[in-house]
Amino acid sequence: MSLREQARAWLAENLTGEFAGARGLGGPGREHEGHEIRLAWERHLGAAGWTCLAWPERYGGRAASLEDQVAFHEEYARADAPARLGHIGEGLVGPTILELGTEEQRARFLPPIRRGEELWCQGYSEPDAGSDLAAVRTRAHLEDGRWVVTGQKVWTSLAHLADWCFVLCRTEPGSRRHHGLSYLLVPMRQPGVEVRPIVQLTGTSEFNEVFFDGAVTDAGNIVGEPGDGWRVAMATLGHERGASTLGQQIGFRRELDKVIETARRTGAADDPLLRDRLVRAWLELEIMRLNALRALRPDPGPEASIGKLYWSEWHRRLGELAQAAQGRAGLVARDGELDDLQRLYLFSRADTIYAGSSEIQRNIIAERTLGLPRQ
Numbered sequence: 001m002s003l004r005e006q007a008r009a010w011l012a013e014n015l016t017g018e019f020a021g022a023r024g025l026g027g028p029g030r031e032h033e034g035h036e037i038r039l040a041w042e043r044h045l046g047a048a049g050w051t052c053l054a055w056p057e058r059y060g061g062r063a064a065s066l067e068d069q070v071a072f073h074e075e076y077a078r079a080d081a082p083a084r085l086g087h088i089g090e091g092l093v094g095p096t097i098l099e100l101g102t103e104e105q106r107a108r109f110l111p112p113i114r115r116g117e118e119l120w121c122q123g124y125s126e127p128d129a130g131s132d133l134a135a136v137r138t139r140a141h142l143e144d145g146r147w148v149v150t151g152q153k154v155w156t157s158l159a160h161l162a163d164w165c166f167v168l169c170r171t172e173p174g175s176r177r178h179h180g181l182s183y184l185l186v187p188m189r190q191p192g193v194e195v196r197p198i199v200q201l202t203g204t205s206e207f208n209e210v211f212f213d214g215a216v217t218d219a220g221n222i223v224g225e226p227g228d229g230w231r232v233a234m235a236t237l238g239h240e241r242g243a244s245t246l247g248q249q250i251g252f253r254r255e256l257d258k259v260i261e262t263a264r265r266t267g268a269a270d271d272p273l274l275r276d277r278l279v280r281a282w283l284e285l286e287i288m289r290l291n292a293l294r295a296l297r298p299d300p301g302p303e304a305s306i307g308k309l310y311w312s313e314w315h316r317r318l319g320e321l322a323q324a325a326q327g328r329a330g331l332v333a334r335d336g337e338l339d340d341l342q343r344l345y346l347f348s349r350a351d352t353i354y355a356g357s358s359e360i361q362r363n364i365i366a367e368r369t370l371g372l373p374r375q
C-alpha cells in the first residue's frame with residue numbers, strides 16, 4: 001500500500017468515535033477551537049507515527065520523500081482532520097535542531113515534539129523588529145550556568161499554549177544588526193515569562209506579546225554557537241514553506257467551494273462581475289497548485305517567495321469574495337458570533353503580513369530573481 005493509501009485508511013478509521021467531533025477544528029482565525037481534543041489528537045497521531053514524517057527514522061520519523069509528505073498533507077486536508085497544534089515544533093524548530101543542533105539537543109527535544117507532548121512558539125518579532133529582524137533587542141547573558149533573558153517579543157503565535165519558545169536574542173552587548181545574536185530554547189512556563197494575549201479583528205487571540213524578565217534556560221539550550229544566531233534563525237525560516245503548502249490548497253478549495261455555494265444561494269452569483277471574480281479565483285487556484293508542484297524541492301529558492309506572495313494575495317481576495325457572496329448579511333455577526341466566511345474575510349488580512357510581508361517578498365523577487373539593484 002502506498003503511503004497515501006495508508007494515510008487515507010488510517011485517517012478514515014481514526015477520525016471517528018471520540019475524534020469525530022475534531023474534524024475541521026482549528027486553523028487560522030480559529031485557533032481557539034477545541035484545544036483539548038486537538039491536543040489529544042496530536043498525541044494520537046504521534047503514537048501512530050503520523051507526525052514528523054520527513055524526519056530520519058532514528059528520530060522517530062519515516063524519512064518520507066517530498067512526494068509522500070505532500071500525499072500525507074493532502075490526505076490530511078481532504079479528511080478535514082483538525083489543524084495541527086504541533087506544527088511549529090514539527091516544521092520549524094525540529095528541523096533546525098536536526099540540522100544545526102547537538103546530539104544531546106536532538107535526544108532531548110525531538111521525541112516530545114514527535115509525540116505531541118511539547119508545543120513550541122517562535123520568538124522572533126519585536127515591537128521594532130518585524131520585517132527588519134536584525135534589529136532585535138531582547139538580550140541574554142550567561143550567569144551561573146544559565147542564560148538569563150530579558151526583553152519583549154510580539155505577535156507570538158500560540159505562545160499561550162506553548163511549553164517552549166525559540167528566541168532570537170542579542171548575547172554580545174554592543175553588537176549590531178545580525179552580529180552577536182543567539183538562538184536560545186527557552187521554557188515558557190516559568191516566573192520570568194509573561195504572556196499577554198492580543199485580541200485580533202476576529203475577536204479571538206491566537207498571538208501574544210511575550211515579556212521575558214530574567215527568564216532562564218540552561219547554558220546548553222543554544223542552537224549553534226553564541227553569536228551565530230542569525231544563521232540559525234535563517235535556517236529556521238528556510239523550513240517555513242514546504243510540503244504542507246499543497247495540503248493548504250485543499251483547504252483553499254474547500255473555502256472557495258463554500259463561497260461559490262453561498263453566492264448561488266444568496267443570488268450574488270447573478271452579478272456578472274462577481275461571477276468573473278469567482279472564475280478568476282478558481283483559475284488562479286489551479287495555477288497556484290501547478291506552481292507549488294514546480295517549487296517542490298528541498299531548497300526552492302526565490303520560488304518560495306513567489307508562492308507565498310501568490311497564495312497570500314489570493315487568499316485575501318478570497319476573503320473579500322466571501323464577504324461579497326454573503327451580501328449585506330455578511331456585515332452582521334449573528335448573536336455576536338462570526339461565521340466561517342466572516343472569519344475568513346477578517347483573518348485573511350493577516351496572510352500578507354506573517355511569514356514575510358508581500359512587500360518583503362516582492363523585494364526578494366526583485367533582487368534575487370530579476371537581478372534589480374538592492375534596496
Ligand SMILES: Cc1cc2nc3c(=O)[nH]c(=O)nc-3n(C[C@H](O)[C@H](O)[C@H](O)COP(=O)(O)OP(=O)(O)OC[C@H]3O[C@@H](n4cnc5c(N)ncnc54)[C@H](O)[C@@H]3O)c2cc1C
Pocket residue numbers: 121122123124125126127128129130131132154155156157158207350353354355356357358359360363375
Ligand atoms: C497572524 C500573524 C502571526 C504571526 N506569528 C508570529 C510568530 O509566531 N512569531 C514571530 O516572531 N512573529 C510572528 N508574526 C509577526 C510577523 O512576522 C511580522 O508581523 C512581520 O514580519 C512584519 O513585521 P511588522 O509587523 O513589525 O511590520 P513592519 O516590518 O513594521 O512593516 C510595516 C509595513 O512596512 C512594510 N515594509 C517593511 N520593511 C519594508 C521594506 N524594506 N521594503 C518595503 N516595505 C517594507 C511591510 O511590508 C509592512 O507593510 C506574526 C504576524 C501575524 C500577522
